[in-house]
Amino acid sequence: MEVFSDFQCPACKTLFTTTNRQLMDNYVSTGKVYLIHRDFPLPMHAHSRVAARYARAAAQLGKGEAVEQALFQNQEKWEQNGDVDGTVAAVLSTPEIAKVRALVKGGTLDAAIDKDYALGQVYRVNQTPTTVFHCKGQTYPYAGVMSYDILKQFLDQLLSQ
Amino acid sequence: MMQSSPFNLRRAIIWIGRLVLAGIFIYAGYSKIFLPIVHPRPSIGAALMFFALQVDSYQLLPPWGVNFVAHTLPFAEIALGFLLLIGWRLRIWATIVTLIMLGFFAAVVRSYALGLQINCGCFATPEPLTIKTVFRDAGLAALALLMTVFAFIEARKPHPWSAPEKV
Numbered sequence: 151m152e153v154f155s156d157f158q159c160p161a162c163k164t165l166f167t168t169t170n171r172q173l174m175d176n177y178v179s180t181g182k183v184y185l186i187h188r189d190f191p192l193p194m195h196a197h198s199r200v201a202a203r204y205a206r207a208a209a210q211l212g213k214g215e216a217v218e219q220a221l222f223q224n225q226e227k228w229e230q231n232g233d234v235d236g237t238v239a240a241v242l243s244t245p246e247i248a249k250v251r252a253l254v255k256g257g258t259l260d261a262a263i264d265k266d267y268a269l270g271q272v273y274r275v276n277q278t279p280t281t282v283f284h285c286k287g288q289t290y291p292y293a294g295v296m297s298y299d300i301l302k303q304f305l306d307q308l309l310s311q
Numbered sequence: 312m313m314q315s316s317p318f319n320l321r322r323a324i325i326w327i328g329r330l331v332l333a334g335i336f337i338y339a340g341y342s343k344i345f346l347p348i349v350h351p352r353p354s355i356g357a358a359l360m361f362f363a364l365q366v367d368s369y370q371l372l373p374p375w376g377v378n379f380v381a382h383t384l385p386f387a388e389i390a391l392g393f394l395l396l397i398g399w400r401l402r403i404w405a406t407i408v409t410l411i412m413l414g415f416f417a418a419v420v421r422s423y424a425l426g427l428q429i430n431c432g433c434f435a436t437p438e439p440l441t442i443k444t445v446f447r448d449a450g451l452a453a454l455a456l457l458m459t460v461f462a463f464i465e466a467r468k469p470h471p472w473s474a475p476e477k478v
Contacts, residue, residue: 161428277428277439288349290361291437294368294429300377304360311354 151183154190154270156278157201158229163222165279165295172298174215177305187218188266190278197232200254202263204238207253208246216241286311321461325401328458332408333395335451340388342435358435359385365432369418387411402466405459412452419448 153170155162170185177183189206191198201221208217220241221234228237239247253259273282273291283290285308342348346358353361363381366372372380391411394404415433422429423445431440438444 159428274437279428280437287351288353290346290349290353292361292364292368292430293437293439294365294427295370296364297367297374297377299374300360300363300367303378304357304364307354307357307360311357 152186152188152269152273152282152284154188154266154273154275154278154280154282156190156192156195156198157205157218157221158195158198158225159192159278160225161295162279163225165281166218166222169296169298169301173301176302182309183305187214188270189263190267190270190275190280191263192278195229197229197234199260199263200232200234201228203254203259204234204250206259206262207250208238208242210253211246211249213242213246213250283308285309321465324454325458325461325465328405328454329395329398329401332412332451332455332458333392336388336392336395336408339434340385340392343385343388346435348436362432362435365430365435368427368429368432369422370427371418371421402459402462405455405462409452409455409459412448412455416445416448416452419445 151173153165155166173183174185178185187205189202191202205214205217205221208214217238220237221228224237228234235247235251238250242250270280273280273289275282275291275293277293279295280291280293281296283292283304288308343362344355344358346353346361349358359381362385363377366380366384367374367377391404391408395401395408419431419440422440423442427440429440430436431438431444433444
């Protein structure tokens, strides 16, 4: 599953907090499903690209999931004041946030974000969140939030094919 | 004696409505059951559960309601499409099609007004729900309504090809 997501998008927050957490616990951690976060920062969101940079930098240190959770859970705060750095710093140790800041300032992360964005355009993603399911050569593009109950039934159908 | 012409506006609209709505309903049902956009072709169970995800994205129904709609609507659409084409008991099926179209229209308007970033799900394609979708559904609902009203009006008249009454 590839989830094209924007850290400043409220629907992406809903998908992450209500569905994808349970998905990670029940399908990803058991190895049934691979879940890939793809950055798709929408131009209308002022801070989403900055947030994507921090999340990518944290992922390079193995802290991607913790930072993703912090960014989504505190979305209303940092989208008001733009303090992405403070939000991320709250869940990392001092040496970790120093490394993350260095990576963000290094300017090399935008290429990876742009690559995700370009991939989204290949799949004709035009809104977030968009989830692209891949199973046995099949590709199912789906836009919007989904409840865990229905997603679980869909995944079980795919896995039983 | 007044006699209705076989070629009046009401009959034309009934025919247009039957052909257009039948075509749309049959294709909509087919695309949800067989998912022609996905290759290789998925199982019907997977296709219907994919449609269930799209029904769920409207955030209108509980999970059992989503499952019920996802597993019955595509078959009902195909059946209603063929019944419209055949024209047997047209008033009954036209009324049901109109109610369904008004239901679709209400769901689309609600989702658009709430700003839900979702796909329409109408033809199982990744088509975003936009103002175009709202206008399209409004047009089809209006066509279905006109077809139904005219079908009831025309049914109260003598058939245009029936033998004239003797005075």
